[in-house]
Each structure stands twice: as C-alpha cells, then as structure tokens.
Amino acid sequence: MCRTGQGPGPDEEQDVDATNAAFTSLLEDSAEELYEQAPCGYLSTLMDGTIAKINATLLEWLGLDRAEVVGRMRFTDLLTVGGKLYHETHFAPLLQMKGEISGIAMDIKASGVRMPVLVSSKVKSSEDGDPLLIRTTVFDARDRRAYEAELLRGRRAAEEARRRSEADRQRLQEALAVLQQSLLPAELPAVPGLEAGSYYHTASPDLLGGDFYDLFPLDTGRWAFFLGDVCGKGPQAAAMTSLTRYTLRAAALHDADPVAVLTTLNTVLHERYASGDTRYCTTIFGVLEPDDGHVSVRLASGGHPSALIQRADGSADYLPTPGGLLIGVLPEAPFTAARTTLQPGDTLLLYTDGLTEARTGPGRELYGEDALRAFTAAQPPAGAKALITALAGLVASFDDGLDDDTALLAVSVPASVPTTASEDLT
Numbered sequence: 001m002c003r004t005g006q007g008p009g010p011d012e013e014q015d016v017d018a019t020n021a022a023f024t025s026l027l028e029d030s031a032e033e034l035y036e037q038a039p040c041g042y043l044s045t046l047m048d049g050t051i052a053k054i055n056a057t058l059l060e061w062l063g064l065d066r067a068e069v070v071g072r073m074r075f076t077d078l079l080t081v082g083g084k085l086y087h088e089t090h091f092a093p094l095l096q097m098k099g100e101i102s103g104i105a106m107d108i109k110a111s112g113v114r115m116p117v118l119v120s121s122k123v124k125s126s127e128d129g130d131p132l133l134i135r136t137t138v139f140d141a142r143d144r145r146a147y148e149a150e151l152l153r154g155r156r157a158a159e160e161a162r163r164r165s166e167a168d169r170q171r172l173q174e175a176l177a178v179l180q181q182s183l184l185p186a187e188l189p190a191v192p193g194l195e196a197g198s199y200y201h202t203a204s205p206d207l208l209g210g211d212f213y214d215l216f217p218l219d220t221g222r223w224a225f226f227l228g229d230v231c232g233k234g235p236q237a238a239a240m241t242s243l244t245r246y247t248l249r250a251a252a253l254h255d256a257d258p259v260a261v262l263t264t265l266n267t268v269l270h271e272r273y274a275s276g277d278t279r280y281c282t283t284i285f286g287v288l289e290p291d292d293g294h295v296s297v298r299l300a301s302g303g304h305p306s307a308l309i310q311r312a313d314g315s316a317d318y319l320p321t322p323g324g325l326l327i328g329v330l331p332e333a334p335f336t337a338a339r340t341t342l343q344p345g346d347t348l349l350l351y352t353d354g355l356t357e358a359r360t361g362p363g364r365e366l367y368g369e370d371a372l373r374a375f376t377a378a379q380p381p382a383g384a385k386a387l388i389t390a391l392a393g394l395v396a397s398f399d400d401g402l403d404d405d406t407a408l409l410a411v412s413v414p415a416s417v418p419t420t421a422s423e424d425l426t
Helices: 011-029 029-038 056-062 079-097 146-169 175-179 235-254 256-271 368-376 384-401
Strands: 040-045 051-056 100-110 113-125 130-138 194-201 211-217 223-232 282-291 295-304 307-310 316-319 336-341 347-351 406-411 420-423
Touching: 011 316, 040 056, 056 130, 079 100, 079 113, 146 256, 194 211, 211 235, 211 406, 223 235, 223 347, 223 406, 235 256, 235 282, 235 316, 256 282, 256 295, 307 406, 316 368, 336 347, 347 384, 368 384, 384 406
Parallel strands: 194 420
Antiparallel strands: 040 051, 040 130, 100 113, 113 130, 194 406, 211 223, 223 282, 282 295, 295 336, 307 316, 307 347, 347 406
C-alpha cells in the first residue's frame, strides 16, 4: 500500500518486480513446454496405433524413454492384457464409429505396475474428411473416488461370483465325478434324426494339444455340443482342457442355456487361472432340439470362430455370434446367444482356428475363413460325415503348413428319411 504523498517504498518495489517477473515467465512459456509438463498424459498416434508423439508426463508414468516409444510402439503396447482386450473389443470400434470417445477406464503398465487411468481420444481428420491421426489424453485415475468405488463394486461382484461358483461346484461334484477322463470322447453318440461326425488332427504328436469337442444328451429330445481351444500345449493345457470339458458338461446339466453355461465356465477358469500362469480358452457351446424333421439350434461363443452352415441348396455361410470375449481372462465377460434352424440337408460345422490359420501356397498365406466357406460351398450337401471326410482331406493337403491342432465337429439333418448315424475320424 502506497503511503500518502510518497512513492512506493523498497519492499513494495520488490513485490512489484517479483509480480512482473512472474507474468513475464508465464508469457515466455511455450505451447510445447505446457504440452510436455502437463498434469496429464498426451500422445498422438497414427491410424494404425503407432505412437508419433508423447509428452514427458506420460513417459514418466510409463518409466520409458522417448526413443523407446516414438515410432516403435503402439498405443496398445502401453496397456495391460485386460486393457488391450477392452481396447480391441470396445474402445477402438467405438472410436472408429464416433470419431471421439471420453473418460474410458483402462489400465496401463506404469513402470511394471498396473495403473488405472481414464482415456479420451479424438480422431483428427483432413479437410476432405480423411482420418489423419488420433489424439489421446490420459488422466491418472488412482486417486479418483468414482474409479475406486467401481473397483470395489467389481471386487464385490467377483467375490459373489466365486461364492456362487463354489456352491455350483459342490452341487455338481457328483456329476463331475462320473464324467469321462479323456480329453476327447472315444466316439460320438448316436443322435436320433441326426448325423454327426468329428475329426481331430494333432500338429505335434509329442505334445498334448488343447483342442476339444463333445456331443452328449441333456434330457429326452435335447442334445448339447461344444468345441473349443485352450491356449498352449502340453500337460498344463491338457489339465485346463479337462477342467473346461468337465465344467461345460456339469454346467449344462444344471442350466443348459448357452449364455449361462459360458458364464459359469468363465467364472471357474478366471478363479483358477487369475493368479500365476494366466490361461484362457475359446469355446462354442450349443443345444440341439430335433422337432418334426428339422432341428432348432441355440448357441453362444466365447471368442471362438463362428459356426459355418452348409445349406441343402449348396450355399454356405457363417452364423454370427458377436460379443463373446475370450473365456477366463476377465472376471465378467458378456456372451450373446444365436439361433438357427437346420432343415433336411443342412449341416452345422464347428472348427478350431488351426484350420483357418494354416499356411498355404508359395506365399505361405493364411488359409482364412473365406477360403473355408468357399471350400464348404463347393462340396455336395451330403451330410456331416461327407463334409468331415472332405475337410480331413483338406487338412492333410496342408502338410507342414498346419502348425496347430485342428478339431472339427459337424451335425446334419439327413435329406432323406431320418436315420441314426455317427462317425469319428482319427
């Protein structure tokens, strides 16, 4: 405060000088400095996810050098396993559809430790509307009450799911004790009014594979089927295959709804493998209900390739089963049921990805789902056994291009008078 009739004193002059210096420093801050030292993380990526620019704040969280990241890593490389799955199945599709997405909870790998964050992204486009790059903001969510509350709710839900799972396992213990001990059924059962066939190819005879399938009765007039693939090979994969098959059978006897069965399997596998050696599987589970010359089919998929249907008119197409995540990775995973009807002459085919991921031709290209559909459509609609035989020949033709196990399971409604037949190729 100035004294009346006098100029500012020495102390007041120092305060004014300090204030002026502070304003001068603010004015001299460049946009790049503000970007680098922001209280949140910033990064820009190309449309394929390659990181083109990242600020010092996010690098410090990650414990990485700029040279390790820019041009060498993608945004998904910064995420945990769960974060990657969520990004691929939810975040990226929504961003592609909307062009902007805000406040999504994810986990990043911050100096080797999982760090909860809130992520917002926006696609920058050219004047012509072509997408150029993605700008992403990452907020530290460790201290956010809402995020902690969500984690607490998730933990309570997981604990409740484990308690329900334990109760289900106790009730189903007797059923589990009488299930077959082998990884694959010795032969398929005879299903009235249906024809069934299966095939299993082991890519590595010295290693136990992880592909599995089964077909078994539920009650009078209804049959359950499943086919899947666990990650890895060897004794650990075999143990997981046994647990998966037994859980699917037992869960189906308790509640045969495909979504309920896969939900129970997901709970059991996540509890068993959540700590230590993380493992997961893909599975299709379904129920067949023959009725007056046709067969009603209900099925659901957990991260597995879609079923392929060969119709009596010679056409072939996939039955979409959207929304199914890998089984056992997350404590809760959504599954969606699909329905179809098999008329006389129609065949339903399930397969593992060893078939479609075989390397073919001089370029060692993936065989792929389109080629499988074309091959199936080129076969005469002669039923499950004929289609399995043709596919077995196709698998044999891949020779060393087939580096993964392959399992096939097919059911069909005979075009002529319904008969009882089954076949198991080895």
